[in-house]
Amino acid sequence: MGGARDIANRLRAQLDPTWRTAGLSPLNRLLVGAIIASVTLTVIETEPAIASGRETLFRAAELAFGVLFAAEYGARLWLAGHGEGSRWAHRLSWMMSPAALLDLAALLPMLMLPGTPAAMLRILRLMRIVRLARLGRFSAAWTLIADAVEARRYELGLSFGAALIAMLLAASLLYVVESPSQPEAFGSIPRALWWAVMTLTTVGYGDVYPQSSVGKALTGVFAVVGIGLIAAPTGILAAAFSDAWRARTSRSGSEEFRETN
Amino acid sequence: MGGARDIANRLRAQLDPTWRTAGLSPLNRLLVGAIIASVTLTVIETEPAIASGRETLFRAAELAFGVLFAAEYGARLWLAGHGEGSRWAHRLSWMMSPAALLDLAALLPMLMLPGTPAAMLRILRLMRIVRLARLGRFSAAWTLIADAVEARRYELGLSFGAALIAMLLAASLLYVVESPSQPEAFGSIPRALWWAVMTLTTVGYGDVYPQSSVGKALTGVFAVVGIGLIAAPTGILAAAFSDAWRARTSRSGSEEFRETN
Amino acid sequence: MGGARDIANRLRAQLDPTWRTAGLSPLNRLLVGAIIASVTLTVIETEPAIASGRETLFRAAELAFGVLFAAEYGARLWLAGHGEGSRWAHRLSWMMSPAALLDLAALLPMLMLPGTPAAMLRILRLMRIVRLARLGRFSAAWTLIADAVEARRYELGLSFGAALIAMLLAASLLYVVESPSQPEAFGSIPRALWWAVMTLTTVGYGDVYPQSSVGKALTGVFAVVGIGLIAAPTGILAAAFSDAWRARTSRSGSEEFRETN
Amino acid sequence: MGGARDIANRLRAQLDPTWRTAGLSPLNRLLVGAIIASVTLTVIETEPAIASGRETLFRAAELAFGVLFAAEYGARLWLAGHGEGSRWAHRLSWMMSPAALLDLAALLPMLMLPGTPAAMLRILRLMRIVRLARLGRFSAAWTLIADAVEARRYELGLSFGAALIAMLLAASLLYVVESPSQPEAFGSIPRALWWAVMTLTTVGYGDVYPQSSVGKALTGVFAVVGIGLIAAPTGILAAAFSDAWRARTSRSGSEEFRETN
Incomplete structure (x- = not known):
């Protein structure tokens, strides 16, 4: 049993996202590589110019990655059972954590590999990449960004609500002005919303745009308003990050402390 | 009369946008749901693919929402009359508040429902969504953003004036350079302004753009200037939000106070 | 002579851009109105749909504005001569100030009104609008923004230099990759620069874009880099404005002082 | 030997990027002019409308610039040998510095001038422009920006990783939704990525966009998400610059100190 505990401790150290305060453990390096390779594979296998004729190769690689990630999931599940109290209560609570649910979801496509139209399942597999955001030094950065966003969520x-209202107003006005001359593009508010979102986010595909003078003048006004709608969340985030870093610095002692680290 | 006052107090508590410092009262939750449902209805009923054949259904739902919001308006009007001095003076002053005028305007379409070409009135009804911005916790966020914008309004x-001048200058120059070869798009300064606004806000539909080398070189310069025009208000807002939060924090005591809340 | 001095003092007070610390003097209000009207006139008279048949009307209005602004210029020139030392030395030094040169330039088109192809002169007349930026309360905001930009000019x-280098690199790479298949759009680095500027500023007209896989992959990378190129000056300006306001506040005494004003 | 040391010292002073704390030495001014002229030349010689018939002229100018920059490289190499220890160890370590490698790379095209298809080598020559970023006063600004970016690199x-994940998710979803109706544009995830990158960076060429209602609704959501993806790095940079300047100011003594400089 001491041997099992010893293995458990070494495995836990290897699977720990932060390894000796900074870098990644050898096992985590391997897993990062496997995640990147597996995501790249999932992306390129959809392109017939690359995948056609190599289906067997792609299936085999997918299966290999599936086995690796399943083994990792099993190891983590086993480790979650160590601690006081019921083993399976610990394990179940770990399985219900968002990270573990994401991992499990990413494993699903493997189970039903033969024959299923795997389009939507492919997306689940791709979401494995999200895990990279919490590894090593990125973990602290993630916490800081999440805290800043959380503190200013209202x-x-x-500001996103204001953007929505502006889009709704723009779509309603252009629907009134342009719907007689362009019924296909502006014939209803939902249709005009497509134009409104694309204009106020400054994407501007140019597939639909007003033809009348009044419509063009209104669009000009809304395009300028759109700058404000982009400026507001940016300004809020800038101020939030600035505050979050200052709060962290003052909590960890002094400015000099941070400088020397 | 004590019963009426009791009802008034309970109704006032229910209609109060902030309920026990944080959440929304049950009645306000209902109203939020009704506002979202009513706005969604107004948007989708303009789309023939959804609405045709269901006109009666949409009319009935609109009428129901109209009655609900009219009852709310009546209740608020009745409550506004409680207090010292003339009841109707209080009520009239409440009716003249921007929020109450917006509510009244949103009720207008209901009155003239049968037969009117309700295109513009529809927009009034949609503006009901603005009320969501002042409910519950959003109320404090609204005040803070409004204060920051107010403090830096000049x-x-x-910076928006500078954007306007840049657009005017761009339109004038391109009108001179491109009007001989593209009279339709650049044949006058107002026409060239359409191109200038769409370029400097980086929307870039691509329906009109210069063809000559000189015009393209000028456009390149103005596109880079456009970045500055977006950067300036964003930077001003970021600094304004940062200042507004710091001012609020220092007013409410200490950094620690805010952290624990 | 006392009468002349009296008139001079009253005229100087009327022409002063700031009037009793805040608002605008009646004469300045008139001039603001005249500038806006004159600029609007200059813009719309280029549109044949509005101007044709009304040429005489537009000429007369232009002449009237020209006479008004010439009178203002004369009054300011006369006032500039009051003070110690040579009158004309004072006046000449005033005439050489950027604001006075702009005013004089805006008067030029009037002199050669009959017959000249006034396209470029029209732009001079439009630049009169720049004067609005220095009137009343905007004057302090102008100084603050100019100071912040000046402090961080390097x-x-x-950051604009980095944008230029990125555009040059993008244009060179796409010229190499796309010039065989699209000689018209990417056949030389200057031609590819048109695409590069429009892409990295996120304007994206969509008149030219790469067709090859390598070109599309490179464009994707540069589009993401383009976000950084917009983010950098925005971040610099945000930090600069934040510092400039804090510096001004600490100079004027204390945080409380600003709050109460 | 004293004469050689004297020449070395004067040459070193002339080649020093900062000259008497602020401006540029006469030799550096010449080199700045030569770099700008050489880059401009390299850009315009690719345009047949300018270069055809003037090939000999362009070759000669290129050769002259090449000789000038080779002489500068030689001078710097010679100067690098002054100091304690082995001369060539110093020189080799200088040659391995990024700036020196860039200079050497920019000289390569000259060596193989006759006959090589110089497309890629031209890009090396263009990269000479990067050197301008480290001259004179820009040097301090460069250090500050680099420090701020370095401090917030995670x-x-x-935030760029989040942008990548959002692009991958957008591409996967639109691939599922749009691939049946638009196999050319959305027939695989790599193809859909072209659309996703162009939409989330708000470039929006408009060459491909969804046609179905579901695809348009998803695009609207991702376009709004795209604003957040631009806002996040901008906010991080703004906060980082603000912190970096404050740290520098507090290190150099007091706010007043900075103001007077």
């Missing part, structure tokens, strides 16, 4: 929500 | 006005 | 210059 | 990396 201001950010409000 | 700087923001100036 | 950082801003560097 | 947060910036994370």
